[in-house]
Amino acid sequence: MSRRFTAYLYSSAATAASVNLEQLAQYITGWLPELTIELRDGLIEFYFSKLNPDERSQAIRQLAWGFARARVRNITQPKQPFEPLPGEVDYEARRLANPASRAWGILYEGFELMHILRGLIPEAERSWYHIHIVFINQLFGTWEDSDRRYHARVSLYGLPSILSTGGIVEAPAKPREYYLLKQQYLALGMDDAPALLEARFQDRCIGHDDPRLTEVMKGYLMQALAYHFWGDPFCSDKSCRLYNAHWQEEVIAAQLKEGPDFCPAHAQRFKEGLRRLPSA
Amino acid sequence: MPIFSPVGEKEVTRAIVGGFMRQFEEYTESDVIIVGGGPSGLMAGRDLAAKKVKVLIIERNNYIGGGFWIGGYLMNKVTFRAPAQETLKELGIPFEKAVEGLYVADGPHACSKLIAAACDAGVKFANMTIVDDVVLREDNRVAGAVINWTPIHALPREITCVDPVAIESKLVIDATGHDACVVKKLEERGLIKTVGFGAMWVERSEDLVVEHTGEAYPGLIVSGMAVSTLYGLPRMGPTFGAMLLSGRRAAEVALKLLKRVPVA
Numbered sequence: 001m002s003r004r005f006t007a008y009l010y011s012s013a014a015t016a017a018s019v020n021l022e023q024l025a026q027y028i029t030g031w032l033p034e035l036t037i038e039l040r041d042g043l044i045e046f047y048f049s050k051l052n053p054d055e056r057s058q059a060i061r062q063l064a065w066g067f068a069r070a071r072v073r074n075i076t077q078p079k080q081p082f083e084p085l086p087g088e089v090d091y092e093a094r095r096l097a098n099p100a101s102r103a104w105g106i107l108y109e110g111f112e113l114m115h116i117l118r119g120l121i122p123e124a125e126r127s128w129y130h131i132h133i134v135f136i137n138q139l140f141g142t143w144e145d146s147d148r149r150y151h152a153r154v155s156l157y158g159l160p161s162i163l164s165t166g167g168i169v170e171a172p173a174k175p176r177e178y179y180l181l182k183q184q185y186l187a188l189g190m191d192d193a194p195a196l197l198e199a200r201f202q203d204r205c206i207g208h209d210d211p212r213l214t215e216v217m218k219g220y221l222m223q224a225l226a227y228h229f230w231g232d233p234f235c236s237d238k239s240c241r242l243y244n245a246h247w248q249e250e251v252i253a254a255q256l257k258e259g260p261d262f263c264p265a266h267a268q269r270f271k272e273g274l275r276r277l278p279s280a
Numbered sequence: 281m282p283i284f285s286p287v288g289e290k291e292v293t294r295a296i297v298g299g300f301m302r303q304f305e306e307y308t309e310s311d312v313i314i315v316g317g318g319p320s321g322l323m324a325g326r327d328l329a330a331k332k333v334k335v336l337i338i339e340r341n342n343y344i345g346g347g348f349w350i351g352g353y354l355m356n357k358v359t360f361r362a363p364a365q366e367t368l369k370e371l372g373i374p375f376e377k378a379v380e381g382l383y384v385a386d387g388p389h390a391c392s393k394l395i396a397a398a399c400d401a402g403v404k405f406a407n408m409t410i411v412d413d414v415v416l417r418e419d420n421r422v423a424g425a426v427i428n429w430t431p432i433h434a435l436p437r438e439i440t441c442v443d444p445v446a447i448e449s450k451l452v453i454d455a456t457g458h459d460a461c462v463v464k465k466l467e468e469r470g471l472i473k474t475v476g477f478g479a480m481w482v483e484r485s486e487d488l489v490v491e492h493t494g495e496a497y498p499g500l501i502v503s504g505m506a507v508s509t510l511y512g513l514p515r516m517g518p519t520f521g522a523m524l525l526s527g528r529r530a531a532e533v534a535l536k537l538l539k540r541v542p543v544a
Contacts, residue, residue: 073475073512085472087496088511094491105488105514188353195381 005035005274007131007225010160012042013100014137018165020214027218031270032225035131043134043160045099047120063116064092070112075150078143079109102137104166110140110156117160131228132160133221139166154220157233161224166208168216172248174205205248216255219243222262222270229277230269237263307404310334312534313425313449315411315462318346319391319520320504321455322398323367323527328534329401336447337398339407340430346457348391348520356387361486364521367528371397390520412444414452414465414500422466422499424448451537453501453530460506463496472497475512486522488513493529495537503530 007028011021025037040046044063048056068084068091095101113136121132140162141150152171156162164171178201185193198207206216219241226242227233235242240263243254260267312328314321317339325335337344351358360368360375365383368375373393375385408430415424428444435442454462466472489507496502502510504523 085475085496085511087492087494087502090494091492195379 005129005131005277006038007035007133008038008040008125009221010040010043010046010132010134012045012135012137014042014102015135015165018137018209018213019135019217023214024218024221028221028225031222032273034274035225042099042136043117043120043132044096060093060096061089063096064089066112066116067092067096067108070108070116072107072109072141072150075107075141076148079112079150102166103139106139107150107152108138108140109150110142110153110162113138113140114156114158114160114162117162121160126159128228131225133163133224134160135163135165135217137166138164139170140164141171155223155233157224157227161227163217163220163224165213165217168206168213168220168251169208169210172206172245172251174201174248178205204252206251212256216251219255219261226266226269229274235263235266239263240266242266303404304406307334307336307406308447310336310447310449311538312336312451312453313338313447314453314455315425316346316453316455316457316504316506317341317344317405317407318455318457318504319348319394319523320527320530321346321453322348322394322403323524324453324455324503324530324534325403325527326371326394326398326401327528327531329398329403331531331535332402333535333538335403336449337403337405338409338411338425338427339405340410342408344395344405344407345391348394348523349387351387351520357384358387358390358520359384360521360524361519362521364524367521367524411461411465414462415446415448417499419498420471422452422462422497423450425452425462451499451501451534453503453534454496454506455503455527455530457505458509460502460509462500463502463506463510466497466500472510474510476509486519489519489522490525490529493526494533501530501533501537503527 009021009024011019021039025039028035028037041049048059051059065084068088069082071084071088072079073082095103117134125132139152140156141152142156144151152167154164154167154171178197182193182197185196206212223233223242233242234244237243238250238253239257239259241254241261243250245251245254262270311334314325314335314337317337321337322344325337329335348358350356359378360383362381362383365375368383368385368390371393373385373390375383378384406427409427410430410433411425412428413426414422415426417423424447426444426446428442432442452462454460456462460474463472463474467474489505492507492511492513493503494501496510503526507513507526
């Protein structure tokens with residue numbers, strides 16, 4: 001069996017506590033044994049590891065400016081280019097200098113984020129035979145023309161595919177009761193409302209550092225691979241791991257249920273594997 | 281036999297005027313002017329003054345403390361998330377554990393202790409004072425504040441030709457809460473652009489305020505909720521822990537900057 005394709009899974013110190021790359025690699029191998037898998041540190045750290053200290057300092061400033069500029073400042077307006085504030089650049093530089101630091105609450109433009117990360121992938125690995133899947137902690141979104149606003153996303157597929165451990169918590173909508181209770185708690189001035197609600201809804205929602213995150217991310221990884229090989233990451237069957245869930249309860253139903261992982265059609269496609277794809 | 285000394289009205293007036301004028305004259309020039317006497321401004325002032333930095337806090341109200349006297353729904357209990365309880369301990373503010381990671385204290389006790397800590401450290405106050413503008417030096421560096429009495433702004437426009445005065449400092453800290461008054465003065469001059477409030481609420485965004493606290497413009501540090509306004513960070517509820525820690529961060533940044541600020 002020729003191992004033509006290589007998938008690179010990236011996870012930094014900021015996402016290491018949330019996702020277990022070894023388990024994810026084993027899962028992929030179970031379905032696509034012909035795919036070579038390489039586990040790497042976070043993509044940014046991987047890129048920095050090839051630079052000398054001066055180059056690294058310079059890269060931090062350049063990337064910090066790029067990340068600051070990739071922020072979505074107004075979720076109800078299509079993003080326009082802007083000059084980031086020095087404080088925003090400094091914040092990003094501090095975050096880049098400390099790979100374990102995690103970003104909460106800032107929404108980044110997904111395609112700009114992808115563009116920045118793409119620039120960090122070695123030239124020799126930018127081809128169809130190299131699949132790059134990056135776990136990040138940052139929250140990102142994409143503009144939706146139908147309702148004229150940005151929507152937070154769990155994943156964005158391309159070169160590289162990006163999976164957000166923050167996005168899986170914030171992007172799929174929580175049950176309606178969650179938001180009603182949250183309004184009431186906040187009106188009462190309970191600034192611990194998010195923590196209380198997280199505990200109350202833990203069976204119906206995925207939380208930050210949730211021990212189920214690795215299991216959940218298996219499906220998103222397979223979506224990234226399905227997109228890469230066959231051009232369509234999603235399935236309309238709500239019980240298939242490729243289902244494009246918009247609600248937390250749908251995420252749980254698709255990713256944490258008992259029974260088959262995929263619908264019959266996608267299970268068959270993964271079983272056939274990569275044999276019918278063109279050779280290198 | 282009378283209880284109190286026989287002091288006349290003129291002596292009382294002289295004491296007030298003399299004391300005020302001596303302090304006012306001395307603080308026409310300080311190391312750091314903090315605009316806003318809420319929790320983040322008080323915390324920054326206390327930490328700076330404890331390091332022998334000459335600090336003046338400007339407050340537009342007659343009372344100091346901002347919104348720190350009460351918590352949500354006008355209830356006078358204020359909550360803090362860990363690790364802010366360490367700061368409460370340091371300030372001698374009694375508190376109780378509400379749930380894991382959350383602590384609650386009496387608003388009046390917490391606020392008065394913080395004010396006292398700032399006073400004890402050596403902070404001076406100019407209350408009932410409003411910032412009309414900023415003083416700019418070479419390269420548009422912020423180097424002070426143009427101030428006036430707060431009631432002037434309540435007078436009819438026809439009789440408000442009461443000129444302000446300017447006081448100087450090496451640094452200014454904007455701790456004016458959501459209004460971000462000092463930042464807005466720079467924005468009026470086209471020197472900075474605030475992002476405004478973020479439209480969305482995202483859990484755990486409290487850290488962002490602390491992490492974005494810092495020098496926003498040469499000579500100007502932004503602290504507390506003014507940080508949210510400047511950077512468009514997500515809205516938050518009453519998060520006093522973040523205000524205290526943001527104030528601490530502002531003081532750290534100021535100390536670092538003071539070492540490289542040319543002496544006036």
